[in-house]
Amino acid sequence: MAKMKKAPKPKAQTPKGFRDYFGAEVTKRTEMLNQIAAVYHRYGFDALETSAVETVEALGKFLPDVDRPNEGVFAWEEDKDWLALRYDMTAPLARVYAQHRNDLPTPYRRYAMGPVWRNEKPGPGRFRQFYQCDADTVGAPSVAADAEICAMLADTLEAVGIDRGDYIIRVNNRKVLNGVMEVAGLAGDDKEAERGIVLRAIDKLDRLGVEGVRALLGEGRKDESGDVTKGAGLNEEQIEVVLKFVNANDVVKSNALIDLSEAIGDGDSEIADVIRAEIELSDNKGQHTSDRDDIGDFVNSQRCEYLRKLVQGSEVGIQGVDELEEITALLSAQGYEANRIVIDPSVVRGLGYYTGPVYEAELTFEVTDEKGRPRNFGSVAGGGRYDDLVKRFTGQEVPATGVSIGVDRLLAALDAKGRLSKAAVGPVVVTVMDKARMADYQTMVAELRNAGIRSEVYLGNPKNFGNQLKYADARQSPIAIIAGGDEFENDVIQIKDLILGAEIAKSATLEEWKGLPSQYEVPRGDLVAKVREILAGQGA
Amino acid sequence: MAKMKKAPKPKAQTPKGFRDYFGAEVTKRTEMLNQIAAVYHRYGFDALETSAVETVEALGKFLPDVDRPNEGVFAWEEDKDWLALRYDMTAPLARVYAQHRNDLPTPYRRYAMGPVWRNEKPGPGRFRQFYQCDADTVGAPSVAADAEICAMLADTLEAVGIDRGDYIIRVNNRKVLNGVMEVAGLAGDDKEAERGIVLRAIDKLDRLGVEGVRALLGEGRKDESGDVTKGAGLNEEQIEVVLKFVNANDVVKSNALIDLSEAIGDGDSEIADVIRAEIELSDNKGQHTSDRDDIGDFVNSQRCEYLRKLVQGSEVGIQGVDELEEITALLSAQGYEANRIVIDPSVVRGLGYYTGPVYEAELTFEVTDEKGRPRNFGSVAGGGRYDDLVKRFTGQEVPATGVSIGVDRLLAALDAKGRLSKAAVGPVVVTVMDKARMADYQTMVAELRNAGIRSEVYLGNPKNFGNQLKYADARQSPIAIIAGGDEFENDVIQIKDLILGAEIAKSATLEEWKGLPSQYEVPRGDLVAKVREILAGQGA
Structure with a gap:
């Protein structure tokens, strides 16, 4: 780490137009991409992961009459070469096919998923880094290849949870x-x-x-x-x-x-x-x-x-x-x-490079827009045949056709349809009443984890117990485990159903609340069994 | 796509020090990352995905006395800001925690997996883009947090297939x-x-x-x-x-x-x-x-x-x-x-920023190196406590500890132990004897796919049948389906066991080979059943 002596404090900010994704935002996308990859794979498509960085020359955005590559890409000079972040998955595919065509099967069916970067003016909901998920067939001139992509697109939409008819x-x-x-x-x-x-x-x-x-x-x-x-x-x-x-x-x-x-x-x-x-x-x-x-x-x-x-x-x-x-x-x-x-x-699809069939997947169900008006969800994927892209490199025309799924829009659609897995379950939190007993608390979480139950020990400062319950709340924790001197002496633990507790807190009077009907004292040995029972009840 | 008239043909090459990953290289890594994420999640860690691009200022590599940020990062100027590709997952975590600390739970357990970029001289097996897979706990001063990371690291290694004792x-x-x-x-x-x-x-x-x-x-x-x-x-x-x-x-x-x-x-x-x-x-x-x-x-x-x-x-x-x-x-x-x-x-671990416990996971089994000598596999993960990183932004010391898994080395280790899922199964290839029958061939693959069997129609030029079998070979296809005029007339199909066929070809004489004992004629309606039977036999 470079020394920052006397320098002003750096700003803790993403660059303009970039953002961070937290927790379920990441895991739901991963889950959806895994589902899509499974369909692509069943159709005989092979995964390809190119590097994020390409030469500007290979990407095909280089304009010789200006000092810098044109707008739209993030590019920089490195050892006299201009490098750039890929702006889509198609340009790298054309480069890969031209580079490795003697080793790849023909036709070459490949899928690719990952971020792409656009050096464009950011706006609400428009970011400079976003995910694409593409499948293309290179080297197949027949429209059977286009038909296959359309069929696969239909299967993909159904696999991630868009019903037929939607x-x-x-x-x-x-x-x-x-x-x-x-x-x-x-x-x-x-x-x-x-x-x-x-x-x-x-x-x-x-x-x-x-x-x-x-x-x-x-x-x-x-x-x-x-x-x-x-x-x-x-x-x-x-x-x-x-x-x-x-x-x-x-x-x-x-x-x-x-x-x-x-x-x-x-x-x-x-x-x-x-x-x-x-x-x-x-x-x-x-x-x-x-x-x-x-x-x-x-x-x-x-x-x-x-x-x-x-x-x-x-x-x-x-x-x-x-x-x-x-x-x-x-x-x-x-x-x-x-x-x-x-x-x-x-x-029609705007891109100039299409040469034959073009296709587009539209979701037909209505959602309400930000002003509460119903509107059709619209397009989530599109593509078509482009027979000239590889020619740039080799001089030979290579037929190709493919589709790109707008990952973020499809995720938003699934969210609107309630088809994403439910809000990620927070961990069971084992609270810390006695710091000297840390090994005992760790043993409890080890037991829970070995039983496949997401759980953690509270690792902040344990002095203020209220902070521990606030933490459990922030973590959307379903259950808190409590054990202090009395419990250890009697070989028992307190198990607090936080979901039920929150419901009671909403409706109960203070007197009722003090009765703590959502908290159970059980023998220490029943930890896993009781937690399982409560979790099952919450899921029901 | 920019017009390239009269320009020389672009070179179809990755930039120096970058590479492409094909097929099983991608899917095996994805599978391993999913396994690791499952363990991290069970320990209560939440996913975080930051953008690949950060300000140089936030990354902390900016040296005010030089025109460009120092070596080691890919950086460029954009609207008077210096931007850079992240070189690890820790610097972005420090930025995220400083930026969002009021909204994040404390302690904040997070995991992150994805590529990082280093502007270093490439060498054999050393690339400028590679994967990291990190888990860190921010805001927990106690060594219980370090112990937890060590336990989680052990569980993770076992979850991906490294045996206890290895x-x-x-x-x-x-x-x-x-x-x-x-x-x-x-x-x-x-x-x-x-x-x-x-x-x-x-x-x-x-x-x-x-x-x-x-x-x-x-x-x-x-x-x-x-x-x-x-x-x-x-x-x-x-x-x-x-x-x-x-x-x-x-x-x-x-x-x-x-x-x-x-x-x-x-x-x-x-x-x-x-x-x-x-x-x-x-x-x-x-x-x-x-x-x-x-x-x-x-x-x-x-x-x-x-x-x-x-x-x-x-x-x-x-x-x-x-x-x-x-x-x-x-x-x-x-x-x-x-x-x-x-x-x-x-x-010891080289990085200057560690302030407390440091840890390292070493694989103890022997592999043979490129010269055929046995050697220990060595380190696949490491980390430690660094209590000063967030301070750069906020002025307040924030305790943090975490581990980074060397994804490529761990994959290589699993490969050496034969613990990766077997070489990806190629698709069943439905060959094309009669182009006019394409709809029939497509119907066959649709049946196979609906039964969950990876399969595809040959979409290249079908004139030379030998090319189709070569293609099936290049795809590591287990089975080829063949149907021409006679078959359609008699409502049958030919199913060729390519694995068995290859074995026979190795040992049989030409006469025996001509007997084609690895090819079966079955009623058209038995397509899925017979393919299933052959695949099951091959798996045995």
């Missing part, structure tokens, strides 16, 4: 969007900037609505503060093509409503029921009241049919729709019906 | 050493430099032997390469005092040998047996052939008696010996006899 996995394909661009006359290298603006505009559909997106596709949009976002400058016809894609779900639903009224008009109640269920499903909640299993598949096929018409004439667009149909067919064969995994053209 | 926890006390310094006339602020040299010299006993230490205590020492290390400049008398301490174990043993010959001379065979066992134990292996439980206690008391004589006249020295006796008494009462936890004056 989540929906929405799948789209970038190729369909590229086909739409082509049909709208936005193909070609010279239109890259416009395509970028269109992509970002579509990604904002949820926030801006159709009219906002329409403005961004055209001349641009002025927001409430007066700031202007430049538009893609498309003409009316082009905008209509893109909006037909953006509105696909609504259009399919409108068509279904027309079909429904026709079916009712025709008196065909069976078809009408199917269409009603289809419309329910189209509301994106993944739930419908019909008992027919094929409703989801019907929605998927309706949407594919619509998309196929939309991209007519674009080879890549047609290929995208074919792939979507293949994915749903594969998933359906394994029992993942469209009430769990649904085709949804509104899923 | 480890020894050695305990010493800095106060005894301070007493020795005082007796040798090395007390006082003006002797701080000398004390530092003495401390470092003693810490090198294992490597340099007594004569090397003697040289460092005196004028200095020239090593084989001719480099000179400056000595402490003590006179003969001072050197003798320090060496009596350094040699304490040997002196106690010599005294025992004298006692032994006397006992034999007197024909007192019972005492002779006790002393023989004592001598065995003194060899620091923690093992003796006697069936007497009190041998260890006897050794501890012999050593304490010797140390007490050595520090006569030094108040702090006597206090140190008293504390050692108290620790062994507490541990003995809980059943931790001295064949597990032994007083050993040769334990």
Whole structure:
């Protein structure tokens, strides 16, 4: 430790945007990550742990024209190399695969879980270090790999405690969007900037609505503060093509409503029921009241049919729709019906590097937000196919697809559903009445621990007994053990049920309280048995 | 992802001194950390996860007279603050306790596990990122807290698979050493430099032997390469005092040998047996052939008696010996006899910040080193009491004691003892004979996974079937499933026992091999049952 003579006292603070995690915050996350790893492992994925530090060059954020790597990463110069903390798990995977490709199986299925770092402005609930939990398949060109990730994502959500019906996995394909661009006359290298603006505009559909997106596709949009976002400058016809894609779900639903009224008009109640269920499903909640299993598949096929018409004439667009149909067919064969995994053209996902199927897991149950309003929980995981990432290193295109789970959001969701293991149980506290008897107290905790019971001796200053009970309270201790001179003489101990005690304290009068009905005197030899009995009673 | 046009291809490499961990390397570590956490939790310790990044100021490595923080840490400037990666778990704990002390229980028992970073020259087996696994008690002044950590360390080693008898926890006390310094006339602020040299010299006993230490205590020492290390400049008398301490174990043993010959001379065979066992134990292996439980206690008391004589006249020295006796008494009462936890004056531990008891866990079994020579496995954990670390922040002295487990060394030890779970089982591989049947293959793996069996469909290019079997081999797959046109027509599948197949291939002739006795044709409906049967057979 460096000498700090005469220096002012250092501040005891985390750096801005970082935080500490205590007790159950840590163990609940560990437990969830272990559950996720078990599913990934069953699917044949292997663990990979890369170092937190990478060269900036390998991470791919290096901009040669500035003195420092660009914003977004924590980077520093070390022996003339620029090093950085990883900002996600995908860039290190690309580096690992390029570095070790001769020793790794192909395809290479790997999972990775751990912290990543972002040098971004911190905000409420936004930290500069957070957990990611990824699974990727590298070297598998077929959409069977994408379908597998979607199936695994569904299994994972159920394994950690999200019920079927409480989540929906929405799948789209970038190729369909590229086909739409082509049909709208936005193909070609010279239109890259416009395509970028269109992509970002579509990604904002949820926030801006159709009219906002329409403005961004055209001349641009002025927001409430007066700031202007430049538009893609498309003409009316082009905008209509893109909006037909953006509105696909609504259009399919409108068509279904027309079909429904026709079916009712025709008196065909069976078809009408199917269409009603289809419309329910189209509301994106993944739930419908019909008992027919094929409703989801019907929605998927309706949407594919619509998309196929939309991209007519674009080879890549047609290929995208074919792939979507293949994915749903594969998933359906394994029992993942469209009430769990649904085709949804509104899923774009912002990242520029996706090249094929993209997918997103949304939790469909409602929670109340900070203002007490109900809202959907929203997205907890997402991913897609990115076939170009390894190419940076090797020059060869390597197909890859993968998903990233937002660990903190998923934990929050489980918490909201009451699916996390109950508040961590505090330890049994053996209090200290007589410091000279420390060996006896230690022997008591040793017995309890050997019986698998979490327990500890009070190791603070024992002079003030009240402080010991306050400590037990702060530790959320279920039971306190008390033994002083009298007890040792008579070979007994006092066992205090702190949970029951707290309940009595809430309701009892002082006179009743003095009766101490939550405290038991038992023979010393019955320590473990009596503690077990009380703990069992508290758990009931 | 930044555009890399015209830029040269980035190198796919970890930064110097960093590495990747694959598959079982990751999962075995996770498993061990979970086992350790369970013991820590049972002892009442709470998890704490601090961020990887701290301010240099809080870490305490800042030297105001240089432009950059000193060597040893990875540090960089960010918005005029110097940030750094934590280099251990203790400095962040001191910061956390100072920052949150009003909300934390006192005493605060916490454990922390995760990577730390050192900006040091990498070497073989020495990496710049490695795991630590710490448990500390903050705010408990009594040596009962130190004793508890020693007991917990013993339980932890046994929980992860180190047998009793294969480890020894050695305990010493800095106060005894301070007493020795005082007796040798090395007390006082003006002797701080000398004390530092003495401390470092003693810490090198294992490597340099007594004569090397003697040289460092005196004028200095020239090593084989001719480099000179400056000595402490003590006179003969001072050197003798320090060496009596350094040699304490040997002196106690010599005294025992004298006692032994006397006992034999007197024909007192019972005492002779006790002393023989004592001598065995003194060899620091923690093992003796006697069936007497009190041998260890006897050794501890012999050593304490010797140390007490050595520090006569030094108040702090006597206090140190008293504390050692108290620790062994507490541990003995809980059943931790001295064949597990032994007083050993040769334990110094280099870190300057220890102020009281210090302890070290050594594995006593032999392994063969890289040159095939047997050697003791050595230390896997260590720690001690440091009462000054929090004071840096608050000005108030806060007593603390804790242990750090060298995760990688402990894993290596378990590996050497064959105590790690067996080589991770590869997945059952469902091969692809007919790409159009992908949904059928996916259905097979879905059945296997739902039965809890790790399995995957081959997702590479299926054209060359040999590649699929090579892949299964690279995945250490136990079983391959094969189904083509004939099989689908007859509603059967081929199940290939790859473990048995490999054994046959080793010994069989080509003709026998062609008989394929390790391959079974079963009805499609028997997939899961037959795979289970084969896996069970392989496990036997």
